[in-house]
Amino acid sequence: MHRAVMPQIGTAQAWRDAARQFLAAGIRPEDILWGDANTAPDLFGTDAPLRPNGQVSVPRSFVSMASSVVWHGDPERFARLYTFLWRLKDAPHLMTDRGDRDLSRLRQMEKNVHRCQHKMKAFVRFREIGEADAPRRSFAAWFEPTYHTVEPTADFFVRRFSDMDWRILTPDVSAVFENGKLSFHEGQEKPHLPEDASEQLWITYFQNIFNPARLMVKAMQSEMPKKYWKNMPEAAFIPRMIADAPARARAMAQAAPSLPPARMAQVQAQLAAHHSAWDGPSDALPAAIAACTRCPLHCTATQAVVGEGPMDADLMIVGEQPGDQEDLSGRPFVGPAGQLFDQIAVQAGLDRSRAYVTNAVKHFKFTPRGKKRIHQRPNTSEIDHCRWWLDAEVAQVKPKLILGMGATAAEGLTGRRDAILARRGKVEEAPDGTPVLLTLHPSYLLRLPDRAAKADATAQFRADLETAVRMLA
Template identity: 30%
Template structure:
């Protein structure tokens, strides 16, 4: 029997494995004849590089759920995963469906990979910490590389991920990849400089295309089971509860103190929030911060969030125009804010605007009728409804703006005084 040497450029070479597998399957090469190995090329970490791979089209129709399992198994630490995955495709080619054994084994492996991914994501600091952050991990390179996309959405601010196998750098706009650092114990500033020198491969290097991203798609049940806010934030990265996820830059999760006694809930992220991955950082957010300070509060001691976690907009030229989220988006996003409240257990919840209030109270709300008074929520904590700070920005009359701003500060002061 003729044997075939299938050489991949790295443990993360999903594109190479898929291209070679398609070629072998199209020629009906048996798995026992294929010998998989990893052989790094000289240009693996070059800024840019071209690559020639077999261009056979897929001879199989793989169920979508099984395709997701394949990505997870590829990102696992199983030594013979290339061969096992090819054998699973060979079985589909012969019998038209995955084997029961493969399904059982792959689902177990995928669950373990999912747990590893969430642990890795939960080590990433919030976006409010804007300077370079260095994160260390012992995850295998194929797993960390599979998370480059999700991690850049989780933390849009700069980060460096170091392991014994890989150096990954994200500068806030693009990523670069390199081998492991030679001096990973240097001072922080030196580490940042050395990492940027070490991570030299860019998106223009074809050896790093299509790394087999593994998405940890959450369910409502997952949000009810999570036991920490960092874990919940890690899970929210791949939120697809509604169609807004397909157009927004990232999921904008809540931020602040995990021991906060007061929770502020707005409507949804705006343009700047979507780009920075943080709630309340645009014009309305700056007005909110100013009013909160005047009321005697501290943003860093509170938890700031939104009822809807993705930016809803329409594109007009180069501008993204805010659109009010509808009932569908509010209901779809409800599990996230419910989980945040369950984990925080705030003593006071301030609902900013009609969307935040309607989402938390589960009914239509008229802010003008219900604002500026304290009332009990279902869990016996205190609630307060007030306007969203964007309402103040939209007022055309300066005198009206001043009057409404004073009322807004008074509402925030009332909420803060309720903590006592």
């Protein structure tokens, strides 16, 4: 039975050297007694020299993990590492096997050590111990880590406080940095450290950055466990700060300014721009729409196409946007889609002259292609901007029923443009509660290449117009 006693200082390198020799000599895990300075001697242990059988290759990921795990407090950590290493030499893929229980346990130990190192970096509190006229300032701190993390964490303090002398004293191992040289020594009992004038400044700062309105005690204790409080000067004030938090939060709320910040005026103006608030007389609405510059579509269109029909109509018909002919003439539904609508409306018994006809978007959106202007579907932003005018038209006409034709009209009236084929023939509601009967757009019928599909869609469209007639009868 081989014995391997790891020193308190330099543990990581000592374990690597011992494990490499055991592995090279083919020593099985069950034939090794691992221990540290606190392990009692074993009668069957031996320090006999080993005979290596060859070179040892270990994955870098394991070396990195082992370099942390050796600082854990588990007395079985050395044996666990070597047992896994023994398995790893024949199955290197184990380092990526998340289901392996041994690896899972080692990863958890690694995580615990990293967390302990993080707490050490955050909660070590130095006090000045040097003479005022010394060439280098000198500080000392007392800390009680959960694991053996002084040695692997000391480099952090060297980098951060390289221009001064310091020492971190713990019950386990102490780190001393003097004249630019780092050394480690055995642990000691808690010493008496002098008062530090800068502590009061730190405590004042700590109390002032505390926000009572955001107090979450459990979350705070998770990040700052109580076991560290006794060595942190500011921690003595935490119970009182917690107790006073409700009263301080109420005082903060009462002292808050009653006026909104200046930027809110801009936010409110932008919000109002997306809600229809036009309330002018009905005879002024066409002129207001014609002068619209709310979105970029007005830059390329010939003109805005306003709705037409009786302002007291029971039925409002809403299409998508003007087409090429509507843009040139200034009237809605006069192009091929409008002519098809008129034909089917006559078959369904719908009198267009008694309905108010308009579009969800008032300007023609297109892409030039040679001498032609190819229709482009309006996007959500353009529909939202034009909803200002659509809402104004609905508010003035006050129809009993709105017939929404196509996805753009559906989005302008209900806020949704999806699944128009599944929604057609059904009655939904506009934001003000007006019933909205959704149907297909006549241009959709014109685009269908299949004769049977076109006939079927036309029949559905006609049926929806007949439904509108019956609802108003």
